[in-house]
Amino acid sequence: MKSPRTALAALAVGIVAVLALSSCASGPATGTNSADATINVGSVYEPQNLDNTGGGGQGVTEALNGNVYEGLFRLSDSGDVTPLLAREYSVSPDGLTYTVTLQNNVTFHSGATLTSADVKSSIERVTAADSQSSRKSSLAVIAGIETPDANTVVVTLATKSISFVYNLSYVWIVNALATDLKTTEDGTGPYELGTWKRGSSLSLTRFDSYWGTAAKNKDVVFNYYTDATALNNALLTNAIDVITSSQSPDALAQFADNPDFVINDGNSTTKLLLAFNDKQAPFDNVAVRQAVTEAIDNKKLLNSIWGDYGTLTGSMVPPTDPWYEDLTSVHPYDQVTAKQKLADAGFPDGFTFTLDTPNYDPHPAAAEFIKSELAQVGITVNINVITPDEWYTKVYKNHDFAATLQEHVNDRDVVFYGNPDFYWGYDNAKVSALIKEAEQSDTTDQQTAKLTAANDIIVADAASDWLYLYPQIVVASTSISGYPLNGLNSQFYVYDIVKS
Amino acid sequence: MAVYLLRRLVFLLVSLLLASAVLFALLRLLPGDPANALLSVGATAEQIEAARQSIGSDLPLGQQFVAWLGHIFTLDLGTSFISGVPVGPDIASRLVVTIPLTLISFVLAVLIAVPVGYVAARRSHRWYGMTLSGVSQFGLAVPIFWIGILLISFFALTLRALPAGGFPRQDWADPLDAIRSLTLPVITITIVMTASITRYVRSATLDVLGSDYLRTARSLGASFRQAMWHHGLRNASVPVVAILGIELATTFLGAVVVESVFALPGLGNMLLTGIAQHDYPVIQGVLLVSTFLVLIVGFIADVVQRLIDPRLRGNMTGQRAAVVR
Numbered sequence: 001m002k003s004p005r006t007a008l009a010a011l012a013v014g015i016v017a018v019l020a021l022s023s024c025a026s027g028p029a030t031g032t033n034s035a036d037a038t039i040n041v042g043s044v045y046e047p048q049n050l051d052n053t054g055g056g057g058q059g060v061t062e063a064l065n066g067n068v069y070e071g072l073f074r075l076s077d078s079g080d081v082t083p084l085l086a087r088e089y090s091v092s093p094d095g096l097t098y099t100v101t102l103q104n105n106v107t108f109h110s111g112a113t114l115t116s117a118d119v120k121s122s123i124e125r126v127t128a129a130d131s132q133s134s135r136k137s138s139l140a141v142i143a144g145i146e147t148p149d150a151n152t153v154v155v156t157l158a159t160k161s162i163s164f165v166y167n168l169s170y171v172w173i174v175n176a177l178a179t180d181l182k183t184t185e186d187g188t189g190p191y192e193l194g195t196w197k198r199g200s201s202l203s204l205t206r207f208d209s210y211w212g213t214a215a216k217n218k219d220v221v222f223n224y225y226t227d228a229t230a231l232n233n234a235l236l237t238n239a240i241d242v243i244t245s246s247q248s249p250d251a252l253a254q255f256a257d258n259p260d261f262v263i264n265d266g267n268s269t270t271k272l273l274l275a276f277n278d279k280q281a282p283f284d285n286v287a288v289r290q291a292v293t294e295a296i297d298n299k300k301l302l303n304s305i306w307g308d309y310g311t312l313t314g315s316m317v318p319p320t321d322p323w324y325e326d327l328t329s330v331h332p333y334d335q336v337t338a339k340q341k342l343a344d345a346g347f348p349d350g351f352t353f354t355l356d357t358p359n360y361d362p363h364p365a366a367a368e369f370i371k372s373e374l375a376q377v378g379i380t381v382n383i384n385v386i387t388p389d390e391w392y393t394k395v396y397k398n399h400d401f402a403a404t405l406q407e408h409v410n411d412r413d414v415v416f417y418g419n420p421d422f423y424w425g426y427d428n429a430k431v432s433a434l435i436k437e438a439e440q441s442d443t444t445d446q447q448t449a450k451l452t453a454a455n456d457i458i459v460a461d462a463a464s465d466w467l468y469l470y471p472q473i474v475v476a477s478t479s480i481s482g483y484p485l486n487g488l489n490s491q492f493y494v495y496d497i498v499k500s
Numbered sequence: 501m502a503v504y505l506l507r508r509l510v511f512l513l514v515s516l517l518l519a520s521a522v523l524f525a526l527l528r529l530l531p532g533d534p535a536n537a538l539l540s541v542g543a544t545a546e547q548i549e550a551a552r553q554s555i556g557s558d559l560p561l562g563q564q565f566v567a568w569l570g571h572i573f574t575l576d577l578g579t580s581f582i583s584g585v586p587v588g589p590d591i592a593s594r595l596v597v598t599i600p601l602t603l604i605s606f607v608l609a610v611l612i613a614v615p616v617g618y619v620a621a622r623r624s625h626r627w628y629g630m631t632l633s634g635v636s637q638f639g640l641a642v643p644i645f646w647i648g649i650l651l652i653s654f655f656a657l658t659l660r661a662l663p664a665g666g667f668p669r670q671d672w673a674d675p676l677d678a679i680r681s682l683t684l685p686v687i688t689i690t691i692v693m694t695a696s697i698t699r700y701v702r703s704a705t706l707d708v709l710g711s712d713y714l715r716t717a718r719s720l721g722a723s724f725r726q727a728m729w730h731h732g733l734r735n736a737s738v739p740v741v742a743i744l745g746i747e748l749a750t751t752f753l754g755a756v757v758v759e760s761v762f763a764l765p766g767l768g769n770m771l772l773t774g775i776a777q778h779d780y781p782v783i784q785g786v787l788l789v790s791t792f793l794v795l796i797v798g799f800i801a802d803v804v805q806r807l808i809d810p811r812l813r814g815n816m817t818g819q820r821a822a823v824v825r
Binding site (some may be wrong): 046048049052053055180182183195197198199200201203221223225226227229230231233234236237239389 | 582583584585590593594649651656657660663664665666667669760761762763764765769770772773777778
């Protein structure tokens with residue numbers, strides 16, 4: 001009869017041990033002086049590496065852009081572009097020559113001084129043959145870079161480019177002599193890299209010799225989670241102070257009812273698209289695309305995935321782009337008209353197509369919704385679930401698809417419709433011309449007018465079905481303030497965050 | 501025994517080589533090219549080609565395999581396609597989490613399951629014997645992540661007594677902190693493991709209790725305790741040791757679920773990310789190291805079994821004698 005007692009005793013010892021451990025629970029480190037505080041950021045986007053021209057992914061932009069690395073210009077959280085490492089700049093009357101004067105006394109984290117040679121090599125890293133930057137094509141317009149003195153950079157363009165300064169805000173200025181940029185850094189930002197513990201966290205420490213205004217906190221740790229529940233639990237238990245971009249709408253309720261947390265509904269640039277292959281039957285037919293667009297209740301879809309969050313735009317253009325207009329009324333949800341249009345286009349009994357669906361949220365759920373909506377107008381959808389890299393090969397590279405679902409994260413990306421070779425194959429000479437002219441505008445008003453006109457045509461043609469614009473939700477503890485709300489292009493400036 | 505050990509070691513190496521070939525072949529059967537994972541929307545055909553060249557996925561398969569084998573022999577598991585970081589040290593930093601997690605759970609589970617299983621068998625007709633048996637059955641049926649979620653919700657979210665997840669940035673520099681982080685994950689695994697091991701201990705004990713030799717020993721005047729101590733335990737432990745080896749290996753490989761629930765930067769987490777990114781060096785490295793550890797566990801279990809059971813040693817010489825004859 002000793003054994004059951006032994007087992008019970010063992011169990012008791014175990015429980016006592018747990019309780020003993022609990023009693024030495026230490027709360028999160030809260031500095032009395034907020035300038036010495038450590039800010040814990042939670043995110044699902046761990047960088048793949050630390051090089052934004054080497055496939056670092058959106059995680060590296062989130063953690064390092066503006067914090068560790070700076071550009072000649074900065075894209076603010078509200079979407080404005082202002083000089084940063086560029087003290088001033090001028091443009092020649094023909095719009096082809098940009099002369100940039102650098103800030104004085106800027107040092108890299110390694111101690112080296114910023115010179116025009118670093119700027120030249122940094123731009124060339126983005127445009128290099130092996131660069132994996134998604135911004136590479138937008139800088140292809142550069143014809144030459146001169147460095148007349150250590151503080152001046154002169155960039156010559158092949159054609160006028162009104163977005164040039166904006167595009168430069170994506171170019172990190174890196175020490176020309178730096179190596180191993182996938183695992184180390186040498187930028188000019190207010191923080192230097194602490195340690196990157198892969199699979200877990202990445203820390204930033206305030207750089208004492210920073211040329212500008214010092215960061216308002218001492219350390220920032222980006223904590224990475226693969227499981228959304230684990231991420232939410234971390235915030236609930238104060239292990240982190242802020243979630244950069246909540247991807248779990250169901251979990252928001254637990255924060256909404258809690259006075260210790262605040263849910264910020266910011267502006268996002270991420271759109272969910274039902275992209276048609278505009279070069280292939282039946283989607284080469286404008287009427288068919290319009291019918292499909294009108295047969296799907298986007299509002300219901302958005303609501304089923306995001307509840308009360310997110311917006312409908314009716315186009316590729318998010319409200320933060322200067323050429324935004326609400327185009328939801330162009331192809332309103334109306335299955336009767338949709339059926340009529342299908343009949344007129346020669347498909348009175350509908351048709352069948354395959355929908356290539358990336359295997360991660362929210363695509364599979366959206367695909368099921370679209371399938372049931374289109375069934376009501378006689379269209380049969382076969383859902384083909386594929387992995388992200390199958391998507392790249394099959395859809396993006398080989399254009400071997402009828403229709404697909406995909407999220408597009410960048411701002412100002414309506415210009416992709418001006419490229420007939422892009423994966424969706426939308427080919428409208430007038431749109432291509434307008435987009436090209438817009439880029440060569442003299443003023444932003446001109447550019448805005450041209451792109452607005454182009455977007456109107458793209459939407460009238462139902463080039464794709466822009467299902468909805470994601471919400472950008474930052475959930476934070478009420479003990480911190482000063483964090484960015486919009487996360488444009490996944491950036492997340494941390495230097496103004498203050499902990500009380 | 502020395503010959504046996506040597507032979508077993510050779511077998512270990514051959515298994516490892518075979519496993520590496522199978523791993524390599526299976527991974528290449530996956531659709532898609534790893535280069536694609538490196539690029540974002542907007543990539544040109546030239547960019548994709550450049551990426552393929554940079555990671556060597558444009559080379560013939562044979563060439564890729566030979567290069568990889570060469571690296572293994574020099575204990576170099578390669579460099580991640582994606583992060584540009586050497587895979588070996590990265591794996592080592594993950595093992596700092598996964599090995600303690602697995603081993604502590606295992607030791608706790610054995611310490612609890614052996615007495616509990618024994619009692620469940622010895623008193624199989626009493627109410628507490630039946631209860632223990634029933635509870636262990638229940639423990640087997642409950643999904644491990646659910647146990648983890650329950651523990652988090654109670655100890656972390658309600659009581660705020662333990663962390664809901666994560667692991668200290670300084671690893672084991674502050675051992676108490678590390679142990680606090682591992683407490684709930686360890687309990688989670690221990691519960692499931694205990695349930696399973698209890699079942700085996702119980703059935704092994706039941707076999708022994710009904711055996712002829714135990715009855716014979718008692719008829720020769722040994723007390724139950726003496727008979728059990730001298731004959732029963734040893735016999736019962738042979739199948740249990742075999743099972744323990746398998747349990748340990750399964751737990752090591754299955755830790756991925758618990759690591760995900762508790763946001764632990766372990767080996768499973770590394771494997772999942774590697775698979776999602778088609779990062780072949782990472783996937784191969786993690787699977788190779790896991791295979792190696794599992795084979796080692798099997799090796800130890802085999803050796804322990806031979807030490808416990810003289811019949812296994814006898815069999816071997818007997819077979820050889822028969823061949824000679």
